[in-house]
Amino acid sequence: MIPYGRQDITEEDEQAVIAVLRSDFLTQGPQVPAFEGAIAQYVNAKHAIAVNSATSALHIACMALNLGKGDVLWTVPNSFVASANVGLYCGATVDFVDITPDTYVMCPDKLEAKLKKANTEGKLPKVIVPVHFAGQSCDMRRIGSLAVRYGIKVIEDASHAIGARYLGALVGNCAYSDIAVFSFHPVKIITTAEGGMATTQNAELAHRMELSRSHGVTRDADLMQNESEGGWYYEQVAFGYNYRMTELQAALGLSQMSRLDQFVARRNALAQRYDLLLQGLDVKTPAQASDSYSSYHLYPIQVDDRARVFAELRENGIGVNVHYIPIHRQPFYAAMGFHKGDFPVAENYYDNAISIPLYAGLSDADQDTVIEKLGHATRG
Structure with a gap:
């Protein structure tokens, strides 16, 4: 089976983890701050906060922005459910903005129209979460401008997009947002097995996220309300x-960082090869915005008769997947009042979407096999 994505682990990665196993610290040691420093330096952010998943990073980002009961979070339907669920974790309500028909990210035109209406009704969101789908950035300059105009906070869900660029700068520098979040799941660009990272330029937001990821507990005397009672003393000063x-x-992630640009370059080469070799097939390939350089976490195509094509590819050893079932179509969200037809662009995309294999270790020969099997399946 050729999977749609997989990790790339070298002996150097293994030795980095083994070294930690033989060290004094398995947790709360020097590797986490080293990894945070490497990410912050790479994306040109002042602060990076490592956590156990991108979902956790999104959650503490919402907490840092004081999202709570009575507030509203907007994201896109075309994402994994975590992008919306984190709003519910904080007691807020959730709504969605439809996507563009070509790049499948938050549509700034639809966002602007929805903000105008919400402003008139006194129902503006407190936080919006644009999702950089498949490795390609949203139009953050325009989204950020709208957020400033309406006084809204922005969290970039860049789970797919470490190593990507927007307007020439690396995603994660938060030029048009308050916080950005990365994922290090095994199918992402680099991996820590499970793990996530939040980046920000704001020291106060970083401080809040650092407290939230560890019970709200501190040993920093400057943050305590009472005088220390001894070397053992700590205080919980926030909820976390x-x-x-x-x-x-962190050791695995730090080791993988040395190959991040190599991974992204290989993914781009494979995507360009797909673009060329799929021209003769009855498929729609993903568009790329001229202002973005994608990290190509996914290569999502559009096909007719998706269910049949999906099944045939799986039967022939091609581990395709679908990203994503629109969040508002999930039974849990339907019970909140969302309906089929609420976000038609995301729904139309989903009806025909298949993610075909794309990862740094995919060989040209295996890619040729994917194309051959896809050609046979799409011809029926």
Whole structure:
């Protein structure tokens, strides 16, 4: 089976993890801050906060922005459910903005229209979460401008997009947002097995996220309300969770960082090869915006008779997948009052979407096999 995505682990990665296993620290040691520093330096952000998943990173980002009961979070239907669920974690309500028909990210025109209406009705969101789908950035300059105009906070869900660029700068520098979030799941660009990272230029937001990821507990005397009672003393000064990243995960991520640009370059080469070799097939390939350089986490195509094509590809050893079932179509969200037809562009995309294999270790020969099997399946 040729999977749609997979990790790329070298002996150097293995040795980095083994070194931690033989060290004094399996958690809360030097590897996590080293990994945070590497990410912050790479994306040109002042602060990076490592956690155990991108979902956790999104959650503490919402907490840092004081999202709570009575507030509203907007994201897109074309994402994994975590992009919306984190709003519910904070007691807020959730709504969606439809996507563009070509790049499948938050549509700034639809966002602007929805903000105008919400402003008139006194129902503006507190936070919006644009999702950089498949590795390609949203139009963050325009989204950021709208957010400033309406006084809204922005979290970039860049789970798919480490190593991507927008307007020439690396995604994660938060030029048009308050916080950006990356994922290090095994099928992403680099991996820590499970793990996530939030980046920001704002020291106060970073401080809040650092507290939230570790029970709201501190040993920093400057943050305590009372005088220390001794070397053992700590205080809980905020509400938080156990979202810490382990030293093992951080060591793996730090090792993988040395190959991040190589991974992204290979993914782009494979995507360009797909673009060329799929021209003769009855498929729609993903568009790329001229202002973006995608990290190509996914290569989503559009096909007719998706269910049949999907089944045939799976039967022939091609591990395709679908990204994503629109969040508002999930039974949990339907019970909140969302309906089929509410966000037609995302729904139309989903009805025909298949993600075909794309990962740094995919060989040209395996890619040729994918194209051959896809050609046979689409011809019926």
